[in-house]
Amino acid sequence: MTDDELGALVADLRTYATDHQSVECKASRGGTPQRLWQTLSAFANTRGGGVLILGVAEDASFETVGVDDVRRVTQDVASLCDSMEPPIRALIRPHKFEEKPVIVAEVPETTVTQKPCYYKGAGLANGAFIRVADGDRRLTPYEVHVMLSSRGQPREDCEAVEGTSTRDLHEELTQRFIKRLRELRPPYRNQDDAHLLRTMGVTAERDGATVLTLGGLLALGSEPQRWFPELGLTFVAYPGENIGELGPRGERFSDEARVGGPVPLMIEPIIKVLQRNMKRRSVVHGLGRENQWEYPLTAIREALVNALVHRDLSALARGTPVQVQLFGDRLTIVNPGGLHGPVSVEELGETGISSSRNAVLMRILEDTPVPGEDYLVCENRGSGIGAMLVALRDAGMSPPLFHDSVAIFRITFPNHTLFDQGTLSWLASIGGDSLTDSQRVGLALLRNGQELSNEVFRKFNALDSRQATRELKALVDRGLVESHSSGRWTTYHLSMGPGRFAQRVLPWGQGVAVTPEKGPEAVARLLERRGTLSRAELADLLGAPDSTVRYWLKKLIAAGRVRRTTEKARAPGVRYGLTPGEFVLVTHRGRAVAEGAGLLIGQPHDPRAYPASPVRVPEGTADEVLAEERDEG
Secondary structure (H helix, E strand, O other): OOHHHHHHHHHHHHHHOOOEOOEEEEOOOOOOOOOHHHHHHHHHOOOOOEEEEEOEEHHHOOEEOOOOOHHHHHHHHHHHHHOEEOOOOOEEEEEEEOOEEEEEEEEOOOOOOOOOOEEOOOHHHHHEEEEEOOEEEEOOHHHHHHHHHOOOOOOHHHOEOOOOOHHHEOHHHHHHHHHHHHHHOHHHOOOOHHHHHHHOOOEEEEOOEEEEEHHHHHHHEOOHHHOOOOOOEEEEEOOOOOOOOOOOOOOOOOEEEEEOOOHHHOHHHHHHHHHOOOOEEEEEEOOEEEEEEOOOHHHHHHHHHHHHHHOOOOHHHOOOOEEEEEOOOEEEEEEEOOOOOOOOHHHOOOOOOOOOOOHHHHHHHHOOEOOOOOOEOOOOOOOHHHHHHHHHHHOOEOOOEEEEOOOEEEEEEEOOEOOOHHHHHHHHHOOHHHOOHHHHHHHHHHHOOOOEEHHHHHHHHOOOHHHHHHHHHHHHHOOOEEEEEEOOEEEEEEOOOOOOOOOOOOOOOOOOOOOHHHHHHHHHHHHHHHOOEOHHHHHHHHOOOHHHHHHHHHHHHHOOOEEEOOOOOOOOOOOEEEOOOOOOOEEEOOEEOOOOOOOOOOOEOOOOOOOOOOEEOOOOOHHHHHHHHHHOO
């Protein structure tokens, strides 16, 4: 890491007032921090590794405090790296930063075949950690098990299921499977059914009897849940946007269902359950109008197949079904067991990128036609995510969000269109007509609150890496987006310039600049307009991380400008509002647009009499703002 990269990294941490998943700062007052091995283990077990900075104090707003004994602390960190299993080969280097010595340790990710990395002095059970947000969390026994199983090819789907026989196979599925193999695979044409099923891993020998394997039972069994009740699908539709929110009649959920059977027969029933809970929306194509489901069915099918085929089948996970959850603002599909093997979230959707946790199950389903259809259950070519992205792009929706946390893998489909009327108006206001279609898509994604990287931009727009880099650079050159480097990754955000960042914040839609430096003022403006708001509501409206909004609220409360509705900050239902007498003045061309401190709308603003920092509205929007103010009284 260069001095310039270190400076950019610390500046980013100060902007958002928090560490994050790939960076940890510690003051190192009085020497090497205690239990530093927890952070080393966490970075080594987390995708991409991380950067440890000693001599910068997180608890003092990331002030550079320096390291007193650079040589001794450097040796301590190196010794700790050697005390890990496997040993960590970190790049440890002192820097002179803001005239003070600091130490930077770049911790690489441990290879899949060696995870989990743990501190030998604490043992595997207590010495293995993982990075979650800005903290280090001890791995659970199940997470340790998942990492250990990823060192090789899991064999749970080859396991013989006692008490089963070929009589427990689904007749139609099995015959179509055998027919396809004999037609398309020459080596199987002359094999009898029993030999073919054993060769493909559908059956196995156990104590002289022929039984089904777990993979064979799940793929072709007539009733797999007879032996494994939870190896199915559950569906819950929630009335709000979070679990626990009650509906208008006090209901906790508006619909629920449980679907069983073999994998090929589980997809369509859950699709039908979703359809009775989804709405349709009209999309204009040329001169016509087409009714579409809220979520493209092709994308849902691919996500369901991925979850069922790649879920963890180990004994510790057999009590957990694949879960489908429908909220007011999103659809999520969750399966036990994170990504298997060397595949990362960033690589999902790449052509040919695939790693099968359940190789036997996958092999069977590759040759199993969907009943009543002319296509197969899955292809195992890494094409499922690509098909999902194409379906969402064609529907004008955002790409899915992937979350991989070792113990679970979750796909989230946001319920919004990329190009609603507000986004189209905003694109027109910043010269969107002169942009490429993919650039417009990238800006729309950012405006809707999604983090944008080169990989996301490239895959969702079906571009090669060089073209994606050129188009993103053009957006940076035009001042529409800014690039931020965080360790080894670069992300893109809407420019902090006026009229660019967080344009959906205030009710009149656009033109108010919300930068991290002006974040507290943005919070105050929202509270003035909306009354009381929760921290989650503020984060959503501002498009800022929850930890950043928490920091801004802390500053406003300390200054006496904002109050909590409860005495304790962590009390359930806590909300925030302005203290009596607080006001925010919004001006346009030197005149007050929003009323405050005795000013009338339209009255000239005298900054000497009213020193509150004015927030200016772009020309051409004053009439709309004034009309809205009058309508609201």
